Amino acid sequence: MMRRSNKTVWLITFVCVILGFFVVKALEGPNIEMEIGGVTSLETIEKLMSEKKALENRKAELDEIIKDYENKLAQYEAGAADKSRRVQQLQEEIQATRLTAGLLPVKGPGIEIVLNDRKRDSFLDSDPYIMNYFIVHDSDMLHVINELRGAGAEAIAINGTRIMATSRISCGGPTINVGKSERFTPPFVIHAIGNPDELMAAFQREDSIYHSLAAWGLEFHIRRMDSVEIPRYIGDIEFTYAKSIQAGD
Numbered sequence: 001m002m003r004r005s006n007k008t009v010w011l012i013t014f015v016c017v018i019l020g021f022f023v024v025k026a027l028e029g030p031n032i033e034m035e036i037g038g039v040t041s042l043e044t045i046e047k048l049m050s051e052k053k054a055l056e057n058r059k060a061e062l063d064e065i066i067k068d069y070e071n072k073l074a075q076y077e078a079g080a081a082d083k084s085r086r087v088q089q090l091q092e093e094i095q096a097t098r099l100t101a102g103l104l105p106v107k108g109p110g111i112e113i114v115l116n117d118r119k120r121d122s123f124l125d126s127d128p129y130i131m132n133y134f135i136v137h138d139s140d141m142l143h144v145i146n147e148l149r150g151a152g153a154e155a156i157a158i159n160g161t162r163i164m165a166t167s168r169i170s171c172g173g174p175t176i177n178v179g180k181s182e183r184f185t186p187p188f189v190i191h192a193i194g195n196p197d198e199l200m201a202a203f204q205r206e207d208s209i210y211h212s213l214a215a216w217g218l219e220f221h222i223r224r225m226d227s228v229e230i231p232r233y234i235g236d237i238e239f240t241y242a243k244s245i246q247a248g249d
Contacts, residue, residue, distance in 0.1 A: 102164050102233040106155045108193040110228040111200060113144060116187035116219035133216055136186055138171040140218075143209035144190060145169070151202035153192040155230045159184045162233040180235060187219070196224040 098104050118134035145163060148156055156163040161182050163169075170177045175185050192199055203210040203222060213220050 101237070102155070102162055105230065105232045106193060107227060107229045108154070109196050109226055110153070110191065110193040111196055112223050112225050112228070113190040113192075114187050114219065114221040115140070115144065115190065115213070118217040118219070134218065135174070136176070136188060136213075136218060138169050138176050140209065140213060141169050141176055141188065147202050147209060148190070148192045148194075148199060151194065151199045153194040153199060155193045157191045157230045159189055160231060162231055164233055164237075166237070191225075191228050191230055193228050193230060200224060 095104070099106070115136050117136055141158070145156060145158075158169075158178050159182075161167075161178050163178070167179050168177060172183055175183045176188065177183050200222065202208065210220055210222075
């Protein structure tokens, strides 16, 4: 009976030792895992914080690069705007110069004048010298053009040919030469753009060519027009002897 009890005690003791060992192992296992897990989390956090700091530094660098490009873009846009305005100004100056030079067709209010020789059945044409008084001469045309210019005409055309400061107006027998190659026979139709009232009034003065031509019986009809179209000058404008003066010359 005693032996069985001792065996039982030893068996129980052995079982308790075994159980104790496993209990200890069981209790030590989670502590070790928690410790290892804790170390791993800390390293991860430190790594993530380091990456975050690196990303923040990179972002700051990129922000500076973007800011630099934005400044360059603003400077370029400002320069482009200035250049665009300058180009526009140059274009406007070129257009104004072409307009002044008569190289553009123009339109505006003005007047129309029709000049024609006196009708032959109203005078004796047996004397050729008398006939010269009853036809339109180049000098008559020049007087009309000069009066129009003096009254403020901004553009003038004879039979659709633009008249410039250098345009020739000369007699060619029964015709009148206008410009380099144009030759017209009467009637002569003159268009002028300007203030219609002022242009009309110029021919109402006592010293106007109108009264002289009308006294000889030549046809001189003038009328106000709300819209007159005058073509651009066709031809070359050449300066052989006149040269521009440069600064310092």
